[in-house]
Amino acid sequence: MEALLLSRWQFAITTIYHFLFVPLTLGLTIWVALLETCYVRTQRPHWKEPCRQLVRFFGTLFLINFSLGVVTGIVQEFHFGMNWSEYARFMGDIFGAPLALEALTAFFLESTFLGIWMFGWDKLSPKVHCLCAWLIAIGSNLSAFWILVANSFMQHPVGYVVNNGRAEMNDFLALVTNPYVIGEYSHALFSGIATTGILVLSVAAWKYLKDAASQEAFRHVLRAGAIYLAVGVMGVMGSGHMHTQYLATANPMKLASMEALWENADPAPFAVMAVIDQDNLKNSAEIKIPTLFSLMLYNKPSGEVKGINTINAEMVSKYGNGDYRPDVFGLFWSFRLMVACGGAMMFIAFAVAALTWSEKFAAYRWLLKFVPLSLPLPFLANTAGWFIAEGGRQPWIVVGLQKTADAVSPNLTSTEVWLTMTGFTLLYLILIVAALYTACRYIKKTSIPLEGRDA
Template sequence: MGELLLARWQFGITSAYHFLFVPLTLGLSILVAIMETLYVRTGNETYKRMTQFWGKLFLINFAMGVVTGIVMEFQFGMNWSGYSRFVGDIFGVPLAIEALAAFFIESTFLGIWIFGWDKLSKTLHAACIWLVAVATNLSAFWILVANSFMQNPTGYVLRNNRAEMVDFGALITNPYVWHQFPHTVLAGFATGAFFVMGISAWHLLRKNHTDFFQRSLRLGLAMGLISVLLVSGVGHLQTQYLAKTQPMKIAAAEALWETADPAPFTVVAAIDQERQTNRFEIQIPGLLSFLTHNSFKGEVKGLKDVQAEQEAKYGPGNYIPPVTPVFWSFRIMVAAGLWLILISLLTLYLVRAGRLEQRPWVLKALVWTIPIPYVANLSGWIVAEIGRQPWIVYGLQRVEEGVSPGVSAGAVLTTLLGFTLIYGALAVVDVYLLRKYATQGPVEAPPVKPQETAKEVSLWT
């Protein structure tokens, strides 16, 4: 394998891995903040125990997100120096702002939150976790501003052999980010919500701490249902927006080779990228036109026509991304989203009827639903990122131009193996700890101040 392919694998693996932890942080931080707020306002000790139980799981996950995030900042320079030189004038700005405006808040106030239970007033302590929650979501905004420039460059001019910023306002009002940010953050809220629902369901099945987990589940349900409904709404708007700005991505997501009016929605397809056709497909007539134009009539451009347009614009070359992964990832994401909507509606109905705990199969389904948002998150990013190939910056720079010229394939392979090994080992530890603490349940009473037992007691247990 050449340096380029290895560097791409490394980026794919390290960012996908990082994004296993980010969405849970986005959602769970807010849920924990809500729990602590309820504690402050009601004085009910159950909410304090909820804050501490879910807070512990939050911290285990957060640590993984932080350390894998450092790699992200470094590897643009390490593996993609050509890219960094070309867009640093623009791309570096949201990254630096992310550190200044978000990372500092997150890390500082999380430190205070962990160690400050006895040192701050209740209200101030709750304010700290709110700052963490807001800052993590703010951090998502800034990194998505950076990503959105790669997807849909705005506010730039080509000068001095690079893209230079001429309009910061255009960078942060990029319509791409105002679709991507709500979509990503809401997906994160859903991830946190179904995590809380799933673990609560596991305990309700075993009749552990029923009051504690009923409350937790209801909180998760409220956030989960609202989030999945909104995320699919935003997703719909995003698809319509992409049909205009990135028609190639939509055509690939639909495996639509020929321009069609009205355009059918392809449910499944056997894609032959080589011969630019589908060997087999099941279609619903007119539905794709409806999804993109809100009308059963209307043209949707096919891959071949977009390819011809881009050749005319950018010169000869292959501008069609790998269709199979984009097509299937899109379907997996949508199916996962539909499942989340269905199960949360069903849970809502049963909770309101007071019959949830008489339906063990629903509780079991909720437990098994914990991974579903993760699947949706990753497949969504596969659509967004593979769907943008061969571009690293849409229309401005191709992936192969971005890679570091001075770094050998051997060096990339070394670090790729190194990261994979470390990440693999940490995944085992992370899952072990999350499982252990999730199944162990909350501590019965508020922790007693240790006196003689202090030698065995640690801060975190």
């Protein structure tokens, strides 16, 4: 394989590993801060100490996840110099600014108060310690904001000029207020909440069934976790729909590829299923719902929606000869996988909420056995969403400015990429196994008793 393709595989593998932990970090920081707020404010004596133990319980799971996120994220920085030096040369003036701000404003805030939070349980007042938890949550989510500012420029460049073969920033405010950021950030934030909701429900269901001493405490956790999950999934759906509206203008090729809409349509149908052959459309089989895609794009309810072939022809006339279509098959099915996982998580949220509020909870506790099986759902959805975001802009690394083929390091060899990719992948595999073992062992051995159902 050539160095370009291997570099893309390496970046994809390391990014997927990293993105397993990022959404969970975003959601867990908020969850832990909310739990600690309950601990500080509650006036119920039976609940005070168990609530404190729950904060430390989920805080420990957060620390395990956070450590893996940091380790896997550091490698991402090195990729720009190792594999994508032409991208770094062309985009460094713009891409470097939000990355620097992420380190200076977000990561320092997050890591500093994380240390204070870890070692300050017996040294700080409960209110000050709770404030540290909220500062960690703010720092984590601010970090995601700056990263997505940089990524949004790659999807939809704004606030720049090209001088001497390099993109240079000429409007920082435009970079920060890029409309693309709103959709990406809100979607990532609520994805983190949904991911955490599933984790909380999975852990709480297992503890309720396997740890008799912790049953009452984790019944409360099940109820709160179901609400948290429902908020996350509804936020994901709302922000995703909002972002889809914007894609119709900002990146119509990505949107048309997600729906496998090859030709212009007025009104456009929604393809439920498709077997897509990009080179021979006669072999493509589809099941469509007429007009639904146009109704989803309510800003074009009766107007023509451009298809892939039309958009590709327009890009050829604007940027020169070439094939500007992304992986339509991958985008089409990734989108449907993401939506299916979201729908399943919403069902789980309402089912667990209804069960925990039911007076017949004990009779149907066997249903909780299926909740831990849902743990892979948000991670599948997050990975599919990442593929849609990054794969949907191909063949561009920065849409309209630089192609991925032009961004790879010129002196990079296939052997070098093979060696580093194999090393990173094996190391990450060892780390994730170690982290899962540590987390599972901690979950099993930790009990949180709560006396009385009125607590």
